Amino acid sequence: MPAGQGSPGVPGPAGDRPEPRPPPRANTAEQWIQSRVDRYGPVSKLSLFGIPTVLLTGAKANKFLFFNPALASQQPRSAQRIIGERNILELMGEDHKRIRGALLEFLKPDMLRLYVGKIDGEVRRHLDEHWAGRRTVTVMPLMKRLTFDIISLLLFGLERGAVRDALAGDFNHVMDGMWAVPVDLPFTPFRRSLKASASARRVLARITRETKAKLERGEASRSSDLIACLLSLTDDIGARLLSDKEIVDNAMLSLIAGHDTSSILLTFLIRHLANDPDTLAAMVKEHEEIAKSKGDGEALTWEDLAKMKLTWRAAQEMLRLVPPVFGTFRRATEDIEFEGYVIPKGWQLLWTAAATHMDGSIFPDPDKFNPSRFGENQSASVAPPCSFVAFGGGLRICAGMEFARIETLVALHYLVRRFRWKLCCKENTFVRDPAPSPLHGLPIQLEDKVASP
Structure with missing residues (x-):
């Protein structure tokens, strides 16, 4: 890698040979990252997908990646074509600021x-x-359907029925090719994803047109759902802030991000709680106390969620141990320097959550599930800024972070109060493809505690 004046090159394998990568379905990514750090230190170069790449690890590196305006998001070409080029992950500068503000x-x-x-x-x-x-x-397919139903209702106003079922079917195939080689040939995962994406986009475009008409007739309001909100936003002269294409592209992204990551978190919490009776008992107690303060059949409120402190600490600890997103790429839009190393324009940079999440100097006994790490009495100095990065950080921190918290807390409130469960598989493993997935989708034996909540 070219170095600036007096700047050292980034360490890595000799020459420009592509670096061996872990098998995509093997759960060895964390070990692969750690082995590189052990060999080359926190900054190293490699080749991924044929692109010169720099791996940066550590809290300082995360801060550099999250807050440097010269770095653009770098998504796989397959994901860009499936989601749409005007989604927030692909945009920079004023366009990114405008659409993020709208979301x-x-x-x-x-x-x-x-x-x-x-x-x-x-x-x-x-x-x-x-x-x-x-x-x-x-568990996993059920959690995916639950979070899909929640987000499709709130984002698009889709009630239960044939349209929502069809859209759910499309999205099962949309995810197939997100990380596939973008070769548009028959019978490939990428072709299936493109067809499913086109079908889903037609549904979303129709919903956008129908919502626009409802707003004009006064049958919908800005708070009805995401589409209505985005259609209602205007600038100082009354012009719409987002085009129809931008609304559809970002609705696609929101649906993918919103239902996939929350379902993974819920699945792995259920998996862990099956073998952690102490944490489960404490959570049940927390939720039973909330239920006692409510009338029969009364829905949870925003104020109830604020009382679920232990549950959210457990969720954060699970996000630390099994982050739904292993890591992402950035692209240098100009020559930049980090810790004395020059990274040329056009190179991509890779960051991973595990590099800090599993660092024993930041989180002691990192393999141990310990929700108290996120307790109210923990000093902010215990973990340096940009160490817990399950939701990213900086200008591109997950916009739906609070939405994910609500989904998770409400679902767990009823799960832990209504059911007991045991794992069916003795082997407690999972793979990444590229998101984490437990063995066989996590089958469990289920027992109802009561007939109704």
Whole structure:
């Protein structure tokens, strides 16, 4: 790698040979990252997908990657074509600021508190239909459907029915080719994803047109759902802030990000709690106390969520141990320097959550599940800034972080109160493809505690 005046080159394998990568379905990525750090230090170069790449690890590196304006998001070409080129991950500068601001308008606390009751209703219906009275269930596909139903209702106003079922089917195939080689040939995962994406986009475009008409007739309001919110946003002269294409592209991204990551978190929490009776008992106690303060059948409120402190600490600890997103890429838009190393324009940079999440100097006994790491009495100095990065950081920190918290807390409130469960598989393993997935989708033996919540 070229070095600046007097700047050392980034260490890495001799020459420009591509660096061997871990098998995509093997759960060895963390070990692979650590072996590179052990060999070359926190900054090293390699070749990934045929592109010169710099791996940066550590809290300082995370801060550099999250806050440097000269770094653009770098998504696989396959993901860009499937989601759409005007999604927030692909944009920089004023375009990124404009669209992120629009999404945050929908996701701000004043708006989210209006949706807690809707999420509550979706969770209860899901558990009644797919969990209650069952002797065994497979958790991951059920959690994916639950979070899909929640987010499709709140983002697009889609009630249960044929349209939502069809969109769910499309999205199962959309995910197939997100990280595939972008070769558009018959029978490839990428072709399946493109076809599913085109079908989903037609549905979202139709919803956008229908919502626009409802707004004009006064049958919908800015707070009805994400599409209505985005259509309602205007600039100082009354012009719409987002085009229809930008709305569809970012609706696609929001649906993918919102339902996939939350379902992974819920699945792995259920897996862990099966073998952690102390944490489970403490969570049950927390939620039973909340339930006692409410009338029969009364939905949870924003204020109830604020009382679920232990549950959210456990969720954060699970995000530390098994982050849904292993890491992402950035691209240098100009020559930049980090810790004396010059990184040329056009090179991509890779960061991973595990590099700090599993660092024993930051999180003692990093393999141990310990929700108290995130307790109220923990000093901010215990973990340096940009060490816990399950939601990213900086200008591109996950816009849906608070939405994910609400989904998780509401779902766990009813799960831990209504059911007991045991793991069906003795082998407690998971793979990354590229997101983490437990063995066989996590089948469990299920027992109802009570007939109804």
